[in-house]
Amino acid sequence: MATTDRQARTLALAHALSAAERGLAVIPLSRTKLPALRSPHRDDPDAPLCHGECGRFGHGVYDASTDPARIRELFAAAPWATGYGIACGLPPHHLIGVDLDTKSGTDSSAALRELALRHLFTIPPTVVVLTPSGGRHLWLTGPADTAVPNSAGRLAPGIDIRGAGGYLVGPGSRTAHGVYTTAPGTGHLTPAPCPPSLLRLLLPPPRAEHPARPSATAHGQGLVQFVLGVHEGQRNTRLFWAACRAYENGIGPALLAPLIDAAVDTGLTEREARATIASAARLTQGF
Missing domain, CATH: 3.30.2250.10 (Bifunctional DNA primase/polymerase domain)
Incomplete structure (x- = not known):
């Protein structure tokens, strides 16, 4: 097992150095896919936000480098690393x-x-x-x-x-x-x-400071009909597009229930419909 881990570490470093030659900045990763080096400030809750200015390793992607010497130092500090991340x-x-x-x-x-x-x-x-x-x-x-x-x-x-x-x-x-x-x-x-x-x-779409809020009746009904007029294989895509337009026009919350009902009518489950509309809300509202 120790030999296998040692081989994995050696291969990870070799692959990381090869990626760096292509201009890709890298960091060592553990088997969990997380950065192998923990933050040097983890035991200090009052430490100021640091992106590596302290000079120590353990700042995730802010440690990433294309310099072979620095990459070797990073991997030497994390001998348990079996992979690498590309920033x-x-x-x-x-x-x-x-x-x-x-x-x-x-x-x-x-x-x-x-x-x-x-x-x-x-x-x-x-x-x-x-x-x-x-x-x-x-x-x-x-x-x-x-x-x-x-x-x-x-x-x-x-x-x-x-x-x-x-x-x-x-x-x-x-x-x-x-x-x-x-x-x-x-x-x-x-x-x-x-x-x-x-x-x-x-x-993220630009956010207007004072967006106009059109009536949900005519425009909203058009979006609902768009969802209902779906063809096979387009249910999620149509629902996502309609929900994006609804939130962009400020009528997303008012149109939530009609869009869900329309999506269910086309064969989606309520859970799938809510997840798709939530994705549209996140996209259009920038969170």
């Missing part, structure tokens, strides 16, 4: 991770395809990392002047986004559930630019 949002790639989860009970790949059809974008050939649970991480790059926030299920159920301040588990990492691997035919690729239409979906 998102940093130059030169400004990485954005699209995490297609399989644990939510939804088909996240289908949800992404539906979003692509609705918003007229395609995912270009890019690096794809396969997770031990059967999920996929798509690597994309963003503009240098745009910070994409982290989110969970905000784009669509089962789709999480790793942006500024977040990290992706790097291929070659060994976790408690297995090893992360690069999908065949994608390891040699450079992360592709995020399609503009998708990028707009990932960013």
